[in-house]
Amino acid sequence: MSLSKIYLSPPHMSGNEQKYINQAFDSNWVAPLGPNVDAFEKEIASYVGASGAVAVNSGTAAIHLALSLLGVTKGDKVFCSSLTFVASANPILYLGAQPVFIDSESDTWNMSPRALEKAFQDAHLEHKLPKAVIVVNLYGQSAKMDEILALCDQFDVPIIEDAAESLGSTYRGKVSGTFGRFGIFSFNGNKIITTSGGGALISNDVEALQRARFLATQARDSTLFYQHSEMGYNYRMSNILAGIGRAQLEVLDERVEKRRLIFERYSKELSNITGLSFMPELKNTRSNRWLTVVTIDQELGISTKRLIEALAEENIEARHVWKPLHMQPLFENTPYYSHDKNEDVAQILFKTGICLPSGSNLTEEEQNRVISCLKNTIYKELFKLKEVKI
DSSP states (O other), rough: OOOOOOSSSSOOOOSOHHHHHHHHHTTOOBBBSSSHHHHHHHHHHHHHHHEEEEESSOOHHHHHHHHHHOOOTTTTTEEEEESSSSGHHHHHHTTTEEEEEBBTTTTTTSBBBBHHHHHHHHHHHTTTTOSSSEEEOOGGGOOOHHEEEEEEHTTOOEEEEEEEEEOEETTTETTTTSSSSEEEEOOOSSSSOOOOOOOOEEEOOHHHHHHHHHHTTOOOOSSSOOOOOOOOOOBOHHHHHHHHHHHHHHHHHHHHHHHHHHHHHHHHHHTOOOOOOEEEEEEEEEEOSSSSSEOOOOOGGOOHHHHHHHHOOOOOOOOOOOOOOGGGGGGGOOEEOOOOOOTTTTHHHHHEEEEEOOOOOOOOHHHHHHHHHHHHHHHHHHHHHHHHHH
């Protein structure tokens, strides 16, 4: 009998979603916008402690809107974390701007303040500062926001905090996503809570958010007929999906606790393997541990590819750490600032990192399967190495 599939991070419904979906159907609010959208925006803003939120159809759309609100246009520079999904940077290209990628550092795996400072110094000498800095909170872990904020304030450049993976995380007691001029969240199917597809733009700038709503609704002028004086986008969230989001938000704290427990169990069972390390959690931060991620030291004698293949053979989904954007064919010859002259942290993490199944509905039995497969594969490879040495 074939083993059931263990997914990396599947959706986890609370059971209360149908109530809000039924409300949408009963009232016939099934198109974009409606009472669930209005309520979801208020509830997400309240949860994170922001003045407002705009619910949109993806986190990518939220980044695009944020860049547009900051006046990013053709030829402008935008600094962006390199170790992230391509959606963090694609909106820069939408606007004809030039991405400049910034390496990670080893304490958080996120944007390196050292590399960022070098990028700022060069941009200042060239008299062409970036219009924005997109800081990504990878796998739920906040970046070193104090240092990054200090640099951005020094050069008077606004921050867009890409918190697509870090809803529910905190940095020095403050909720992730609330440190920049704008914050963005993703509610894709694999995120810690989901609307099946969707995102949100948050800010304390209420006027900017109102402008975002205008742009996200095809930039329709306030007239009795359809009139458009500028280009807009079809980015708003549907009332049905917002209803799913409302039910999901109700259990967000439970989902964070479960994912942290999953991480702790992996850590307890695997930390004694020399050469296997877990993504760190910076002091005074609390990661939602959206995904549990490990790195494999080359001295172990086993590649990340082999481990992922071994898990797949057992019907277990795992994946590599994000391939850095400065290594992507799409961004060939794009400027990039490494953490150190002789240290490309993002590239090292890509080559050595593996994301393990971390869904909040992962059972203990399923996690045991993952752990057993990892141990068996690693020990078999180590035994082969010893045989070769003998």
